[in-house]
Amino acid sequence: MAFQTDFSSKTIGVNPIRCLELRLLFKWLNVDNKCKTFSNFGVESRFPNEEVALNTNAWPHVSCTACHNAPADHPTTLPSLSLFDSQTARYVHMDSASQLCGQCHGTLHFANTDHRIYDSWAASKHADTQTSVATELSQSRVGETPDDLIHGSDAENCIACHSPTAVLAAGGMTEVQAMSHFFVTANGVFATNTLSTNMFEWQGIACTACHDPHDTANLSYFNS
Ligand code: HEC
Ligand code: HEC
Ligand code: HEC
Ligand code: HEC
Numbered sequence: 001m002a003f004q005t006d007f008s009s010k011t012i013g014v015n016p017i018r019c020l021e022l023r024l025l026f027k028w029l030n031v032d033n034k035c036k037t038f039s040n041f042g043v044e045s046r047f048p049n050e051e052v053a054l055n056t057n058a059w060p061h062v063s064c065t066a067c068h069n070a071p072a073d074h075p076t077t078l079p080s081l082s083l084f085d086s087q088t089a090r091y092v093h094m095d096s097a098s099q100l101c102g103q104c105h106g107t108l109h110f111a112n113t114d115h116r117i118y119d120s121w122a123a124s125k126h127a128d129t130q131t132s133v134a135t136e137l138s139q140s141r142v143g144e145t146p147d148d149l150i151h152g153s154d155a156e157n158c159i160a161c162h163s164p165t166a167v168l169a170a171g172g173m174t175e176v177q178a179m180s181h182f183f184v185t186a187n188g189v190f191a192t193n194t195l196s197t198n199m200f201e202w203q204g205i206a207c208t209a210c211h212d213p214h215d216t217a218n219l220s221y222f223n224s
Contacts, residue, residue, distance in 0.1 A: 126205040146179035164224040
């Protein structure tokens with residue numbers, strides 16, 4: 001009875017989450033899962049069973065400014081990767097594209113969401129590719145330069161498969177530069193003690209390795 005009183009003093013129309021929660025509640029209680037029962041409780045405003053969109057021309061969708069914070073002097077200064085947080089009406093800086101995607105496709109912003117693609121990705125090998133590359137470089141590529149590795153007689157393009165978007169780091173670089181930006185060399189060559197470096201910039205096989213953030217409906221490969 002408590003929540004009935006609660007709802008009669010509120011407008012469900014501005015509280016879709018409560019409405020959904022209550023639909024579930026009624027589902028489990030096997031009473032009525034359509035939300036319409038609330039009319040019996042004297043609630044004036046609620047989502048109808050057949051909801052339609054309003055003001056569709058004004059709805060911005062996931063717009064440019066949901067993901068980019070364009071400064072006042074744009075385009076002199078380029079926009080930074082950010083999430084526009086509708087709860088505070090402020091931008092929150094993002095360190096990587098995957099972290100940005102994980103705000104809505106994972107639990108980074110709303111811990112209880114059931115959209116958890118980011119979380120499964122973060123727990124997968126796709127999010128953890130730098131150490132294995134470093135290990136192999138220190139074992140099988142000792143004495144080779146990053147350029148040998150990408151263009152030499154026994155070339156193998158580690159970046160293209162293990163972290164293609166690595167070339168976007170630090171304002172942009174070539175694959176050869178990325179191999180020396182992310183793996184320690186001694187006198188310009190890989191050595192037995194070659195390790196990973198600049199780990200915080202390495203994105204692994206990022207969301208944007210397989211999805212163009214500007215054309216998400218089509219699967220894409222980011223070619224480094
Ligand atoms: C879902 C989030 C998202 C939306 C929406 C979005 N972008 Fe982006 N944008 C990104 C990401 C992620 C990158 C890649 C940045 C990186 O990985 O360093 C990017 C990169 C860019 C770049 C850098 C050049 C390039 O193409 O890589 C420009 C310019 C840009 N976006 C403009 C726009 C404009 C204009 C819109 C709206 C029409 C838009 N973006 C909408 C996420 C988004
Ligand atoms: C502000 C929240 C938000 C962010 C940030 C965001 N997305 Fe989405 N994305 C959505 C929503 C909402 C949908 C579903 C839209 C619908 O079906 O009405 C969606 C749909 C998608 C889809 C399904 C295919 C499609 O286009 O219908 C893909 C793939 C996708 N997003 C990838 C990404 C990637 C990759 C990033 C990071 C670069 C990203 N999204 C960032 C909210 C977001
Ligand atoms: C054509 C794409 C491709 C290229 C190029 C590539 N890799 Fe890989 N690598 C993969 C894939 C995919 C896996 C996942 C495991 C598998 O498929 O065997 C992998 C796995 C690995 C592993 C883990 C091996 C294991 O058995 O678990 C190491 C180490 C590795 N790669 C190092 C490198 C290094 C170093 C380079 C560059 C010299 C490189 N890879 C180039 C695609 C590639
Ligand atoms: C190795 C490539 C790869 C990576 C990395 C990747 N995805 Fe996907 N993603 C796919 C494929 C393949 C599909 C299935 C597309 C299809 O069936 O048309 C997909 C589907 C999706 C969908 C649609 C799911 C649905 O139910 O319709 C979303 C949203 C999405 N990915 C978001 C992400 C986000 C966010 C990340 C990073 C956390 C990510 N993806 C990383 C390859 C990838």
